[in-house]
Amino acid sequence: MSVHDERNILHIGPPRRQGDTEITPAMAEAVAARIREAGGTLTVWAVLHEDVYETTFGDGFYLHVRGIALDSADARKLVALAGDSQWAKWHVKSYQLGLVNGVPAFLDSWPKSEEFRIGDFVAILTEIQPGGTVSRLHAGSGRRKDGPLLSLP
Numbered sequence: 442m443s444v445h446d447e448r449n450i451l452h453i454g455p456p457r458r459q460g461d462t463e464i465t466p467a468m469a470e471a472v473a474a475r476i477r478e479a480g481g482t483l484t485v486w487a488v489l490h491e492d493v494y495e496t497t498f499g500d501g502f503y504l505h506v507r508g509i510a511l512d513s514a515d516a517r518k519l520v521a522l523a524g525d526s527q528w529a530k531w532h533v534k535s536y537q538l539g540l541v542n543g544v545p546a547f548l549d550s551w552p553k554s555e556e557f558r559i560g561d562f563v564a565i566l567t568e569i570q571p572g573g574t575v576s577r578l579h580a581g582s583g584r585r586k587d588g589p590l591l592s593l594p
Contacts, residue, residue, distance in 0.1 A: 444550045448558040451544050460584050462564040472538070472545045472563045482539050482548065485509050485566070486516035488523075488578055489532040489555065504532060506557040507585075508578035509565045515575040515593065522591050523580050538562065 453464050476483045488508035496502045510516035513533065520531040534555075537548040545563055564585075568576040577590040
């Protein structure tokens with residue numbers, strides 16, 4: 442059962458905020474197909490970035506999705522690739538995706554401190570090539586399109 446949360450509504454079309462990724466019908470369908478292939482529930486492991494400076498001195502603890510893997514081992518490899526530092530900490534957490542009216546959605550709630558939307562997951566999941574198990578990891582501080590993007594060998 443999906444969660445009723447504004448962040449769980451997939452917006453297809455031009456982005457609502459400048460600089461965000463546009464979710465196309467083809468992107469939504471590609472993720473929906475992965476969910477169907479997984480039997481209706483797709484478990485993914487998100488690589489989440491914590492800005493330690495903001496946690497310590499700023500607005501508080503927040504996590505942002507920077508990469509996604511289809512298994513926990515690859516998610517941990519992405520974390521190792523980036524590495525924690527004085528001002529950046531990486532977390533791995535699993536999420537279950539399903540279909541609501543044929544559209545990808547989170548099946549469980551997630552805290553407000555995890556600042557992402559279903560569209561963020563759809564955009565990153567479409568980066569995973571057929572037969573692949575992991576996206577690239579956005580290791581920068583700006584928008585994903587600006588990089589840098591790290592890849593597993």
